[in-house]
Amino acid sequence: MGAGDSTMGPVIILILMSVLYSGAVSLRSEAYFNETAELPCQFSNSQNLSLNELVIFWQDQEKLVLYEHYLGKENFNNVNSKYKHRTSFDHNNWTLRLHRAQIKDEGVYQCIIHHKRPTGLVSIHQKDSELSLFANFTQPEIVQMSNITGKFGINLTCSSGQGYPKAMTMYFLVKLENSTELEYDCNMQTSQNNGTELYNVSISKYFPFPDGMSNMTIFCVLKTKAMKSEERELRSKPFCRVPNHPVPVTHQPFWIIIASLISVIFSAGVVYFAWKKKKKQRAVLTNKESTKTEKEKNEGTGQREKIQVPERNDKEVQCT
Numbered sequence: 001m002g003a004g005d006s007t008m009g010p011v012i013i014l015i016l017m018s019v020l021y022s023g024a025v026s027l028r029s030e031a032y033f034n035e036t037a038e039l040p041c042q043f044s045n046s047q048n049l050s051l052n053e054l055v056i057f058w059q060d061q062e063k064l065v066l067y068e069h070y071l072g073k074e075n076f077n078n079v080n081s082k083y084k085h086r087t088s089f090d091h092n093n094w095t096l097r098l099h100r101a102q103i104k105d106e107g108v109y110q111c112i113i114h115h116k117r118p119t120g121l122v123s124i125h126q127k128d129s130e131l132s133l134f135a136n137f138t139q140p141e142i143v144q145m146s147n148i149t150g151k152f153g154i155n156l157t158c159s160s161g162q163g164y165p166k167a168m169t170m171y172f173l174v175k176l177e178n179s180t181e182l183e184y185d186c187n188m189q190t191s192q193n194n195g196t197e198l199y200n201v202s203i204s205k206y207f208p209f210p211d212g213m214s215n216m217t218i219f220c221v222l223k224t225k226a227m228k229s230e231e232r233e234l235r236s237k238p239f240c241r242v243p244n245h246p247v248p249v250t251h252q253p254f255w256i257i258i259a260s261l262i263s264v265i266f267s268a269g270v271v272y273f274a275w276k277k278k279k280k281q282r283a284v285l286t287n288k289e290s291t292k293t294e295k296e297k298n299e300g301t302g303q304r305e306k307i308q309v310p311e312r313n314d315k316e317v318q319c320t
């Protein structure tokens with residue numbers, strides 16, 4: 001057994017090393033922008049070597065050193081300035097944490113372990129890992145471009161931002177009253193922030209009203225790449241467009257207040273008048289008449305108010 005072990009050990013290590021050095025086994029690592037990334041080393045330490053006899057370091061694809069643990073002590077002399085104060089080494093699972101990961105940090109990293117032997121330092125382990133970064137796009141937001149509510153249509157822009165990697169597609173989804181759904185593909189405009197390298201996206205479209213009568217609910221949909229090769233779909237709040245009413249929108253709130261005031265004053269006057277002249281038979285008749293006309297007026301404003309609700313929506317647009 002003992003003899004078998006002593007010959008088998010190096011053979012296994014050789015096979016392991018040839019597999020590892022070939023680069024075929026490359027690990028993938030994913031992190032959110034500005035959060036902590038993990039760069040694994042996957043060192044099994046089958047020989048139970050102590051940190052005191054090992055030199056462990058991580059380097060990027062330009063061979064700049066991120067971190068070095070030299071014979072039991074952290075050594076910052078070789079660490080490149082862009083990685084200073086950004087790393088921490090987890091002894092338990094041989095993982096290097098890279099804090100405040102930036103988009104620029106995407107790339108391939110190498111973990112290298114040397115063993116100090118009487119003959120000198122011998123490389124015993126090497127592992128590549130590829131780091132990818134992600135940032136969640138904000139919820140898409142639909143904005144009406146002009147305050148002028150067109151009679152025949154509206155111009156809408158939808159935008160989202162602070163995302164990474166590049167968004168896949170963005171489109172408008174229109175739901176009609178008869179639950180027909182229409183997709184409007186648009187030319188997606190992409191811009192990249194110089195500093196953070198995050199992306200902003202937007203689309204714009206003119207929506208003609210089919211007949212001026214039907215309601216439309218418009219969503220904006222953004223499809224992005226997410227971690228673990230998944231796709232994610234983000235949806236804006238619905239933008240509701242309800243048919244126009246002939247009364248000009250801008251005067252309505254003021255108009256309502258005036259109308260309410262007039263009717264309140266008028267009603268008070270009528271009630272007072274009625275109360276004062278209650279005993280007289282002739283007055284009752286008048287009272288009945290005026291109450292009747294007043295009631296009619298109230299009904300009239302009530303109806304207008306009801307119609308005004310969709311009208312206001314038409315103007316403000318966002319519905320829940």
Ligand SMILES: *[C@@H]1O[C@H](CO)[C@@H](O)[C@H](O)[C@H]1NC(C)=O
Binds near residue numbers: 034100196
């Ligand atoms: C990154 O995170 C730090 C807090 O950890 C915060 O102060 C900073 O504003 C963030 N930077 C960006 C670009 O989001």
Ligand SMILES: *[C@@H]1O[C@H](CO)[C@@H](O)[C@H](O)[C@H]1NC(C)=O
Binds near residue numbers: 048050
């Ligand atoms: C590894 O070595 C340490 C001392 O360096 C010892 O305490 C520990 O028990 C060993 N573990 C194994 C699994 O041999």
Ligand SMILES: *[C@@H]1O[C@H](CO)[C@@H](O)[C@H](O)[C@H]1NC(C)=O
Binds near residue numbers: 038040090092093095
């Ligand atoms: C390493 O261990 C820490 C906890 O100590 C854990 O959060 C992390 O996920 C581990 N990383 C790997 C690559 O196993």
Ligand SMILES: *[C@@H]1O[C@H](CO)[C@@H](O)[C@H](O)[C@H]1NC(C)=O
Binds near residue numbers: 032136
């Ligand atoms: C990104 O979005 C996913 C899914 O909604 C969520 O689980 C994750 O916590 C978000 N990450 C950040 C950094 O906002």
Ligand SMILES: *[C@@H]1O[C@H](CO)[C@@H](O)[C@H](O)[C@H]1NC(C)=O
Binds near residue numbers: 145146147
């Ligand atoms: C549209 O109206 C809002 C206030 O309701 C105003 O802040 C904005 O400047 C107006 N935009 C245009 C293009 O007139």
Ligand SMILES: *[C@@H]1O[C@H](CO)[C@@H](O)[C@H](O)[C@H]1NC(C)=O
Binds near residue numbers: 148154155206
């Ligand atoms: C919508 O935008 C187009 C071009 O930008 C413009 O010609 C048109 O008048 C706009 N319509 C409305 C209702 O704002």
Ligand SMILES: *[C@@H]1O[C@H](CO)[C@@H](O)[C@H](O)[C@H]1NC(C)=O
Binds near residue numbers: 138191193200
């Ligand atoms: C990207 O969008 C954010 C808001 O989401 C905005 O503050 C920023 O100015 C935009 N950047 C560019 C380059 O358009």
Ligand SMILES: *[C@@H]1O[C@H](CO)[C@@H](O)[C@H](O)[C@H]1NC(C)=O
Binds near residue numbers: 176178180210214
């Ligand atoms: C729904 O309405 C639209 C236009 O109003 C029409 O083109 C479409 O055929 C209708 N769909 C159904 C299923 O009725």
Ligand SMILES: *[C@@H]1O[C@H](CO)[C@@H](O)[C@H](O)[C@H]1NC(C)=O
Binds near residue numbers: 194
């Ligand atoms: C982005 O950075 C480049 C140089 O790195 C500079 O020439 C350009 O003006 C910058 N653009 C913006 C919008 O800041």
Ligand SMILES: *[C@@H]1O[C@H](CO)[C@@H](O)[C@H](O)[C@H]1NC(C)=O
Binds near residue numbers: 213214215242
């Ligand atoms: C349009 O929507 C409004 C509010 O959701 C609703 O009151 C109205 O009845 C709808 N119009 C039609 C023609 O269905």
